[in-house]
Amino acid sequence: MKPVDLAGFALRAILTNRRRSGLSLVGVVIGVVAVVTLTAIGEGALRYVTDQFRSLGSSLVIVAPGRNETTGGLPAAFGGVPNDLTFEDALAIQRQVRAVKTAVPIALSSAPVSQQERRRQSPIIGATAALARLQRYEIAYGSFLPETEIDRGGAVAVLGHTVARELFGNASPLGETVRVGGWRMRVIGVIAERGTQFGMQVDETVFVPTATAMRMANKSSLSRIILELNPRSDPTAAIERVKEVLVDRHDEEDFTCISQDAVIESLGSILHILTLVVAGIASISLAVAGIGIMNVMLVSVSERTAEVGLLKAVGASRRQVLLVFLVEAALLSGAGGLLGLFVGEAIVHVGRLLYPAVDAQTPLWAIGAVLGLSFATGVVFGVLPAWRAAGLDPVAALRSR
């Protein structure tokens, strides 16, 4: 018996009972759609997060005050109040660690921003000129913060797109004065519209020199020091060296130093595992669909008992009868798998149009796995009905009906 003929015979049987075949397909389709869409979302989220990190620039290291702020180590009170992170620290790192190209001291706060009667609350980021390069800010008008010594303040501000529009409407804010937390600042630039990046709403933010931001917020410690590494330098070695320099200055490790690559990596693997788990759960629904196929095939076998008898009478062996029904089940579930793939991909496509930020895309491994799995489902759950058909006594089978 040739595979083509087997498939043809099975296909005719499937097409004869369209409604029933269709219903058993639905189960498989749902399972496959679940796998296809969920893995697409998972992979999309993974790509989204990694892209966000990548947009920060290649090799960045971030130093924050306090021990282990991400992994939640000993609270500050336990080892005493951590030393401030200062401009001197930033300068020391920049001078003493060769791998560090630039150190950008960052001060984060929030303040009311006003222009005449217009007023809003805004996040304030104290930064230096290099931040625009590291974060790839596009300047719509004017310029970003001026290149100066990193601890030098100044009464200048750069506005995010939304802040500029809310305070100035369509008028150009360049050279105008805004009040930031009671300080009068001259607007020297506006950043082009950017959208949310990493939870930081650049469009809503006002940028001022770090020293000024610290004085405004009455802070003694920097919030972060962002270190830009020289290309081709090893982040791990650089971090070690940064730690040495800072421990030397603080007499203890009262700061946290993380490389962006490490964060991407661990976040990536967490998301990947999540995707796998979700795909695994979704493929359980394929097992449920398999039971549906088994039911349909069992009904089919009992309805076609006389046909089985006839097939045996004209010379089909047990093995051939088994194959006939097994191929039928596998074709059913395989077709369900293909259909599910199309429906799932269509849904993913629509999702991509609706939420372009999350670039949802079903990974190839998931497509392969789900097609193989749905085909295997038919084979596994088709065994029992096929085995029952093959075992029918031809004489009794011919007598039935």
Place this chain on the structure above:
Amino acid sequence: MIRVEDLWRTYQMGDHALHALKAVDEVIESGEHVAIMGPSGSGKSTFLNVLGCLDSPTRGTYYLDGRDVAGLPDGELAEIRLRQIGFIFQSFHLVARLTAMQNVELPMIFAGVPAAERRARAARALEAVGLSDWSGHLSTELSGGQKQRVAIARATIMGPSLLLADEPTGNLDTHSGAQVLALLDELHRAGRTLIVVTHDPAVARRADRVLVMRDGEIVKRVAGASVTDLASLFDFGEPTP
């Protein structure tokens, strides 16, 4: 040549055994045309099914062309049914979703005959039974007589030497029945062994020999030409109660 010795087919019904065949001994020569008659339930179909390797005897031996086939595994029995035996049933047993042509092709599919050759052979077989114009029709669109002729084409497509027909005209009107019988005669004349189970004395008269069965045994063997009516045939010389 068919030779069965001490052939039994026993159905175990709870605590008592039902013998559908009881110690049957018979020899049927190659090319012979034999009719099997007997009251309903006498074991005619059971005998035919065992001869067709569709059923296995509970006891006894069955030599088909010199080969002991009684205890062969399923695969080899299937091969024998495929190549040496053709079955024709009272209720035709065409596969409803298939066309006449596809029904005739069925055995060749299991034999692995390539599609083109299959179609050519099926077309010739349908022509031989006078159904060339019906090859593309679903079996549900055919009359009873046409269905049985398709079934005959299917039974002979692999060139079997043994044809077994279980009441082949039982569901047919006289005219269609006559066509079917004519075809069977023709196949027999071409050299095939033909065994027909029938209730119709007119059908039995065409056979070389008639085996009369009762309660699982062959109780009478007569020449086909001597058959007149059922009453005399089934008169087993016993006092009726």
